[in-house]
Amino acid sequence: MSAAKPNEVKRKNGNPGKQKLPDLKNVIALPQIKGDAPIHLSDNGKKLWADVREMAPWIATSDSRLLIELCEKMDKKHELQAKMAQSEFVLFTDKGYAYANPLFGMLNTVEGDIIKLLSLLGLTPIDRSKLGVAEVTAKGKLAQLLEQQKKNG
Helix, strand or coil: CCCCCCHHHHHHCCCCCCCCCCCHHHCCCCCECCCCCCCCCCHHHHHHHHHHHHHCCCCEHHHHHHHHHHHHHHHHHHHHHHHHHCCCCEEECCCCCEEECHHHHHHHHHHHHHHHHHHHCCCCHHHHHHHCCCCCCCCCHHHHHHHHHHHHC
């Protein structure tokens, strides 16, 4: 079973399934998120906020809570990584039994949360293509040749 396609993608493809789509007159254009990162974020979180604002123009003000959550999770990830760097991967009980450092599980959980938030905001390659907002393309041979000709005058 394939995932449902966003209305934007259906419109872009000429609505091949001929499903009834909302009238564009009723579609609301949401304002793009603006402003600086929340002050409680660390430098890592603030950098991510700025990067997302610059590279993802589809992120709207109504998405700000998700973006803040993503930045907070990224801050937590860096904090846990720093703690892991100062600790051991395997710890031992007072009786000498080995067990995995709980920081590992915490880090794994935070990384999973980050992936989910990236997806919800359309910041993964698959989600961008589903939204129809961006696409990575390689330059074809013709484009490379034309670019080289321009450089050579």
